[in-house]
Amino acid sequence: MKVVVIGGTGLIGSKLVTKLGEHGHEAVSAAPNTGVNTLTGEGLAEALDGAAVVVDVSNSPSFADDAVMEFFRTSTTNLLEYSAKAGVGHYVALSVVGTDRLSESGYFRAKIEQEKLIRDSGRPYSIVHATQFFEFVRGIADLSTVDGKVHLPPVLFQPMASDDVAAGVGRVAVGEPLNGIREIGGPEQFRLDELVRKALAAADDPREVVTDEQASYSGARISERTLLPGPDAQLGEITLRTWLAQRQ
Structure with missing residues (x-):
């Protein structure tokens, strides 16, 4: 089966290409550095020719509000158009639990706009909602740093390894x-502030983590269970302890 992975040179995409190849599929890595640009359409027709599945695990290079909206709106619109023309039978996109x-x-x-475009396209699709990755925990800390201190709410969090x-x-x-959503998550729950505190300590990052119930997450106020998957989520196997040990 030919599977085209949009964002195939990134963290998740590169692992996905490898895993699909190990299971006998023809996995094609599609990204700007392989000559495929979803914003301009460059290389899309050629990459999607003969594909049974397209998987979009790409992300915006900028998280500024207008830029990220333009990225997902334009990229998804182009992908849906080109994949329909190529007769691709399954459109898959990676999104986030709690979106x-x-x-x-x-x-x-x-x-949310990306997912709406996919649902409204009439194409056969699957959307995968994943909890946050262990690899991005320090990024959460960076976004939540104010005057040198990391402010995070004490909400529940169920991150997972990128391999999972x-x-x-x-x-x-x-x-x-x-034609719906599959949730996936990590095998363990933590409090967000405690997990980031532990991760920074393991990385010898001296920043203090302040438990702040008024702190936001990526600009949004959240409740205790906003970031958790539902009871039917498929859970990964790699624990935080195992993941940290693999990094040493």
Whole structure:
């Protein structure tokens, strides 16, 4: 089966291409540095020729509100158009658990728009909602740093390793279209502030993590369970302890 992975040279995309190849699929990595640009359409027709599945795991280079909205709107519109012309039978996109509950955030408003475009396209599709990746925990700390201190709310959080994300997306990609959402998450729950505190300590990052119930997450106010997947989520296997050990 030919599967085109948009964003195939990134963190998740590169792992997904490898996993699909190991299972005997023809996995094509599509990204600007491989000659495929979803914003301009360059290389899309050629990459999608003969593909059974297209998987979009790309992300905006800028998280500024207008820029991220323009990225997902333009990229998704082009991908839907070109994949329809190529007769691609399954459109898969990676999104985020809690997206529909985070509309205060410009980034998540753009993800909501991306998902709406896919649902309204009439194409057979699957959307994978993943919890946040272990690899991005320090990025959360950076976005939440004020005057040198990391301010985070004490909400529940169920992050997962990127290897488990790629595996979860891969399983959906080679299956029948869901025409709906599949949630995937990590095997353990933490409090967000405690997890970031532990991750920064493991990385010898001296920043203090302040437990702040008024702090936002990516610009949105959240409740205790906003970032958690539902009871039917498929959970990964890699624990935080295992992931940290692999990084040493």
